[in-house]
Amino acid sequence: MNWEVVIGLEIHTQLTTKSKLFSGAAVGFGAEPNTQTTLVDLGMPGALPVFNKEALRMAVMFGHAVNAEIGMTSVFARKNYFYPDLPKGYQTSQMDHPIVGIGHLDVTLEDGTTSRVGITRAHLEEDAGKSLHEDFQGMTGIDLNRSSTPLLEIVSEPDIRSAKEAVAYVKMIHSIVTYLGICDGNMAEGSMRCDVNISLRPKGQKEYGTRTEIKNVNSFRFIEKAIYTEIERQADILEDGGRITQETRLYDPEKNETRSMRSKEDANDYRYFPCPDLLPIVLTQDYVDEIKASLPELPRQKAARFQSEHSLSEYDANVLSSSRAMADYFESANAVVKDAKVTANWVMGELSKLLNQEQLDIENAPVSAQAFGELLVRIKDNTINGKTAKDVLQAMWEGEGSADTIIEAKGLKQVTDTGAIETMIQAILDANPAQVEQYRAADEDKQKKMTGFFVGQVMKASQGKANPGLVNPILTKMLKG
Template sequence: MEWETVIGLEIHTQLATRSKIFSGAATAYGAEPNTQACAVDLGLPGVLPVLNKEAISMGVKFGLALDAEIGMTSVFDRKNYFYPDLPKGYQTTQMDFPIVGKGSLIIELEDGTTKVIGVTRAHLEEDAGKSLHEDFHGMTGIDLNRAGTPLLEIVSEPDMRSAKEAVAYMRKMHSLVRYIGISDGNMQEGSFRCDANVSVRPKGQKEFGTRAELKNINSFRFVERAINIEVERQIDLLEAGGTVVQETRLYDADKDETRSMRSKEEANDYRYFPDPDLLPIKITSEFVEQIRETLPELPDAKKARFIESFALKAEDVATIISSRETADYFEIVADKCGDAKLAANWVIGELSGYLNKEDTDIIASPVTAEMLALLLTRIKDDTISGKIAKQVFEALWNGEGENADAIIESKGLKQITDTGAIEAIVDEIIAANPEQVEQFKAGKEKVLGFFVGQCMKASKGKANPGQLNQLIRDKLK
């Protein structure tokens, strides 16, 4: 039988507010346990939540970026369950009236086609703390630094039909939340993670199959693998005459398998009800318009503009606009050096290579956009060759000079364009290699490369390659 996969994602993205969603404690990552948890985060008796307005602004901003419905009245509810790292015994979240309603996201597939994925809703909620099971000798430690950190949970429609589509959706969403500056999207630190609802059904069947929920996946690679493994498991099960049970499963990356956490029967009754400590949030259309003003150019619009005004290849643009910082960087370089193609090649090539190798973010790149622009300008005006430029780039990366000009100067890398000087080198090389001269004259064109290489070597790479080529040809005739 042919099977069809159905996937819906719930993405949790941590909002980049300075303080928590209902308290003044800081949200910075990596502090000593329980040093960023105040009385409200600890759920001490008598304390009350106070909503961080920044979280509302960010929620609205996300809604506008998706062109989704904005919840002009949104309500916080309590989701009640007991867990040691859930201090109040309930999580404050949004149930019936989320900050963001229906919207959609267009994803691009590998074959270049696009697909619209429905977004059901996005709601604000608080994160829980962390339970630590190591180092406590049979006991459990609780770290509440993360408790109360604001999250935006983005729920998709079950519109994805393969793990690849799910990854494309997740990547696009990841890029979007970073573009609009509501999240740092740091997946290692858990700032961007997802739950995947996965089911299969015979191709052509209308009804959905029974789904399993894969919890807390925090990398693009794992999402793809977890879904594929789960799909395989469900198909094997069904083909062997079994049934899929509705349950929550965990993906174990080490064992590369999913395993059951709890079934529907064991699921909590969360006893949701509106949080009486927080009044409903009413948003005015003026407020929405103010937020709209702060929206940057979004990825799709930027992509269209780059293709249009820079005449670049679609796949190069896709790479460049994958993050707002990269796009901004590229745009500065392209504008200043006046050659978008060259700028794109260097940003995607040399720069990305160094960033990857050194695991550095583009914002922290030691070679700034201005520095790269000047370097490329020096290629364009024939001060250096592309090959020398790579040396200069390395020197810039290593902080050996404040800009390309300084490095070219101090290292004496300026290209030799003086015909007399190049001629002298060419004469010398020709005189030293009579055998190759003969070969050339006998019609062996390939030998030309040998002469260019030798001359370039003799000039320490500084000879202008175009001039050099021409001179050698002339002299060998």
């Protein structure tokens, strides 16, 4: 059977507010357990929530970025269930009246095609604490530092049809929230967590199949792998004539499998109702408009500008605008270089290679955009050639100083004196009379092939410092005698 996969995603993004959603406690990762809490986060009797307006602003920014309706009146609701790290016995979330309503996002796939993914809603809610099961001699420890941390849950329509598309969508959301500065996008620390809903249906069928939900998948790679694994599992069951159980599953990256967490029958009845401790949030049009006007440039707008302003290809523009940090680095470096094509090639090429090798984010690159730009300037003004530049970059990476310092200290300056180059070539020709003979006897095609040998010898003799742009014509001229 030919199956079509149907995917919808729920992405929890942790907002970068200074304090929690309903209390003044600081938000932060890795602090000593229960040191970032107030009476409110601990769910003490009589404690009351006070809504953080910074989170509201961030949610509205996101709404604008995905072309969504903004909920002019949104309401917090209580989602009731018992769990030891949920101190109040309910999570304050939004149900019937979310802050962000229907919107959409255009996602570009690797093959260059673009598809539109509908956004059902995005709502504000508080995070729970953490249960710690190790180091407590069989007991459970509760850390409430994360309790009441603000989350924006972004729910997509079931518009996604492949694992690749799902990843492209999550990357796009990641890029938008980091561009907006409303989430640090750190998936390893749980700042962005993904629930994936998957079902299969025979190609051409209109009705959706029974879906499963894979909870808390925490990297782009795992999202892709988890989806492939789950598609395979569901297809196997369906092809054997079985039925999919509607359930929540967990992805185990080590075994690369999903396994059942709880079925629908065990699901809680959350008894949602409007939270009586918080008033409905009523927005004015002015407030919403003012936020819209102050939005930063978003990935798609930036990519379009890179194409028109810097004449970059669509591919280059998309890669460079995929993260705000990358785009900022490119633009800062190019402000020095003033040659977008060269800057783009080097950022996407050599710089990305080094970052990948050391698994660094561009924010943490040891070479600043300014210094990187200065290096590229030295290629453009023929002080060094591209090959030498790679070595200089490596030295800069290791902290040996600026491009100019390293070029000076190592004597890497390119030889551009035509007289010196002629002398060098003459020495090579004199040392290889047989090859010169052969060259002169050969036809044009063969001659072209043989040029490489002589160039190699010249570069070797010059320790790579001879300017290849000068070596070639002089060499050809002298070889032809």
